[in-house]
Amino acid sequence: MIKHKEFLASDFEEVGNLIKESLNPNGIIVNDSSYNLFQSGGKKIRPTFTLLVGRLGDQSKHDDVIRAGASLELIHMASLVHDDIVDDSKLRRGQGTVYYEHGYLQAVNTGNYLLSTSLELVSTIEHKQLHEAFSIAMKDIVSGELFQFDHQFNADQTLDDYYQKIYRKTALLIELSIKMGAYAAQVPDGELSALLKYGYHIGMSFQIIDDCLDFTGDEKSLGKPKFSDLENGHYTLPVLLLRDSDHEFKEKLKAFHDDRTILDSLIQDLLHSDSIEKSIQISTEHIEEAKASISEIDEPVRTYLLQIAEKLANRLN
Template identity: 35%
Template sequence: MKLTEIYWHLRSDISMIEKELEQNIGAKHPVLKKASTHLLKAGGKRIRPVFVLLAGQFGNYSVKEIKNVAVPLELIHMASLVHDDVIDNAELRRGEKTIKSKWDNRVAMYTGDFMFARAVELAAESKQPEVHDIISDAMVEMCIGEVEQIQDQYNWDQNLRTYLRRIKRKTALLIAVSCELGAVAGDTDSETRRKLSLFGHYVGMAFQITDDILDFVGTEKELGKPAGSDLKQGNVTLPALCAMNKDPELKVKISSTIKENDLGGTEIKSIIEAIKDTGAITCAKQFSDRYLQKARETLQDLPDIHAKTALLQIADYIGKRKF
């Protein structure tokens, strides 16, 4: 089943969110507007707004209220991508030129800042006063996660705990907040809100681990960027950690080969194949599967409504996705 088929029943509400996104990136300055629109038109799964919409259905569902958290959360996600591409010096995203590539680093940074600012501004329109605090706290944690990734670049001695803490801040947090704020906007009870937030955390962890696996097994056409990009940039992800734990000699090879310089395609392919030969992909997949199982268990006691079925199907999709 395709992802869009899972939440087909929400298509009119998602269309509304898409229009709201387009309206709210309309800056007065033409360069900011063009750059923001360029990223929006590149597409995306819009999985965070979907989580907001589905979580809201466990309470008093009102898309007019829920959009006040769904749109800001997607803007925050988009802004973080723009900044990531500057930090990673990435030329492509989703098969299209990045903003930093199409314009330059300065335009990219201010475009990301503009999106962050619009997100905070829009969140203030929510009737729920805690929405602003939750979003602000999430943005702080995300920034810490990004700084930690920069500090840990080319650090081949980092441990599993460091990696898990980093992806929690970088990815899982915003998905957990999407589920939590959907519940808040729907005015659900505190236990439902807690369980949905926990579901988002587990799914978010699995989502990022799957991303990290795909960097080793996906093609450039599937990923929209060259395979092995994370490894080449010195970002130590779970498959690499699993491989280095199993083969200390491989760790020496990786640390001596991948440094702050531009590797050729043949060199990076050789290292990727060596990592895959250790069984590291299976090892990382097991971590992802455990998080997804925890996510499913978290929803067990929630009402058996269509939204619950869709959340469980999304968890299944994340475990099997190829891009």
């Protein structure tokens, strides 16, 4: 059976053309930076879910599904630009960030331009529930970014804080991608409920794996420096699990807020612990829940969703 990217190849071409038309690269920094970020790669996982779910519904609504998919990718790109400002990041997808290349104001404007372009695309889709879901999600995503900022270098944050943070950062946007495809193509509510459960667990697994790769991946594939989450005070699941099982590490983590010279010591503690392995196990449990939730979804979409789940599960191998 062909892979999901081949199955959706023509749809992705339409999404790309629409994004280029909407961003209008024309020599202006904001426009060109926005389009360059789109061209630089990325997994395009969010529009993938929108496009796949759209195949389950009314095919006469295809253009709305394309607009929904493009809008989701634009939102994701905006969140990356804003994250790079918060994290003072120099690299994104192996290239200089908008923030590093053009400064704070241009980065803020680029992120806002991407968001406003996404809103413009969504406004052309006539569906009340879609607009409601989109607006609620936007509010939650922004509050999630503020929540993440508030918890930088907070060694006392709970595991529930972490799960809430990654839900808003990743799982919520995947759920929205599914909702947008379903609403645009008028997919029945029963199927949507199962798909949203899949989206939640895929999103949680996806972010946990990303957080593990920050310690185990290579910088070329990550597209950013290793250990950047820890260095920037974003304490992810491996860090929090070790904190809760090792008192000495917990004290070091508390001291890190005021003494950044102990970064290497924290990294070595993590790499010689089993906290990354435990985090991977939690991610695997989410993957299994995701796969189980779509047992009644029609083919070939079900098989492609399973393919994505397996591919995500194997990213650490």
